[in-house]
Amino acid sequence: MPVRPSRKNTDKHATPQVVVPDGAPSWVTPELIEKTLEVWQRYYEEELIPEDALAMIMGTSQLFQSLADGRRHETVRRSGPRKQP
Numbered sequence: 876m877p878v879r880p881s882r883k884n885t886d887k888h889a890t891p892q893v894v895v896p897d898g899a900p901s902w903v904t905p906e907l908i909e910k911t912l913e914v915w916q917r918y919y920e921e922e923l924i925p926e927d928a929l930a931m932i933m934g935t936s937q938l939f940q941s942l943a944d945g946r947r948h949e950t951v952r953r954s955g956p957r958k959q960p
Contacts, residue, residue: 893905895925895929896925896929899929903932908929911932912927915927
């Protein structure tokens with residue numbers, strides 16, 4: 876289990892260095908990890924780490940992929956006059 880290092884920085888003007896965890900897809904950037912941590916930290920009592928952010932990102936990615944795959948099986952209905960068979 877990863878150790879939860881403190882991301883708190885005493886220098887308010889310094890940018891924290893966020894590292895993308897090993898095994899992450901190439902489209903996951905340090906900025907995406909950092910933004911995910913920034914957005915979600917307020918909802919967690921325990922400090923989140925980059926591995927937590929990656930798990931959130933990948934879960935969301937899988938959800939969107941499932942939704943996109945499901946749409947392929949739907950009939951696209953067009954607006955216009957309705958025709959009776």
